[in-house]
Amino acid sequence: MLSLSGIGKRFGGLTALDGISFEVGKGAITGIIGPNGAGKTTLFNVATGIYPPSCGAVLFGGKDISKLPPEGRARLGLVRTFQNIELFGKMTVLENVMVGLHTQSGSGLFACSFRMPWQMKEERRIRERALELLEFVGIPDLADVQAGTLSFGKGRLLEIARAMALEPKLLLMDEPAAGLNSGETADLGDLIKRIRDLGVTVALVEHDMDLVMDICDHLVVLNLGTMLAQGTPREIQDNPAVITAYLGEE
Numbered sequence: 046m047l048s049l050s051g052i053g054k055r056f057g058g059l060t061a062l063d064g065i066s067f068e069v070g071k072g073a074i075t076g077i078i079g080p081n082g083a084g085k086t087t088l089f090n091v092a093t094g095i096y097p098p099s100c101g102a103v104l105f106g107g108k109d110i111s112k113l114p115p116e117g118r119a120r121l122g123l124v125r126t127f128q129n130i131e132l133f134g135k136m137t138v139l140e141n142v143m144v145g146l147h148t149q150s151g152s153g154l155f156a157c158s159f160r161m162p163w164q165m166k167e168e169r170r171i172r173e174r175a176l177e178l179l180e181f182v183g184i185p186d187l188a189d190v191q192a193g194t195l196s197f198g199k200g201r202l203l204e205i206a207r208a209m210a211l212e213p214k215l216l217l218m219d220e221p222a223a224g225l226n227s228g229e230t231a232d233l234g235d236l237i238k239r240i241r242d243l244g245v246t247v248a249l250v251e252h253d254m255d256l257v258m259d260i261c262d263h264l265v266v267l268n269l270g271t272m273l274a275q276g277t278p279r280e281i282q283d284n285p286a287v288i289t290a291y292l293g294e295e
């Protein structure tokens with residue numbers, strides 16, 4: 046699905062990524078883990094087009110997307126969530142999801158504001174779909190609440206609903222459990238599995254090892270900008286080089 050081939054990224058004299066190659070397999074949940082400063086976020090930023098790689102190529106569904114901007118990648122189905130949630134705080138929860146759906150439908154917010162009959166029908170369809178997505182992530186009761194007043198955990202769920210509105214083929218999640226309590230993290234794990242069960246491929250950068258070990262089908266371990274190992278959670282847990290890299294951090 047997503048193929049990274051020989052990715053390198055330098056910031057001035059610092060090599061943040063050095064020859065990273067791996068595949069994110071279709072239909073699976075892939076976890077990208079590693080100690081602080083390993084290059085995980087940089088890799089996400091290269092994969093989603095926020096940074097150009099210094100060398101190497103990013104392929105999505107067999108197509109070289111290395112030169113596409115983030116919006117172009119999102120249109121192809123490569124969608125991401127951010128570590129720092131960015132919502133439209135003054136809009137309601139439902140409207141936040143509807144904005145994502147308008148982007149998708151191409152009808153545009155302004156066209157709908159003229160309220161022609163076919164546009165009102167489209168608006169109704171978008172509202173219904175937004176509600177479905179809020180139900181899917183478990184916050185339909187918050188539809189009419191101002192998004193800026195949500196707790197951090199609920200804001201995270203809204204961000205996921207909004208990302209799902211873009212109909213991702215691959216959803217990249219940057220530390221989705223950051224800032225969540227243990228109950229919220231367990232619910233998030235269930236939600237990510239349900240996203241995978243819908244046929245959406247998921248890749249996440251995450252520090253919460255319990256979550257990663259529980260939900261991931263495949264793990265990629267980065268250390269100091271290089272790929273240290275990849276395999277099933279069990280293989281990674283028993284890998285001596287991985288254990289040393291993590292112990293070295295403490």
Ligand SMILES: Nc1ncnc2c1ncn2[C@@H]1O[C@H](COP(=O)(O)OP(=O)(O)OP(=O)(O)O)[C@@H](O)[C@H]1O
Nearest residue numbers: 056059060061079080081082083084085086087088
């Ligand atoms: N925009 C930037 N400019 C300069 N250096 C950067 C930039 N972004 C990242 N780096 C450096 O690249 C290296 C990898 O950082 P990155 O944030 O990708 O690691 P990480 O594995 O995501 O770490 P963490 O788990 O702490 O979030 C670090 O040494 C970091 O300081």
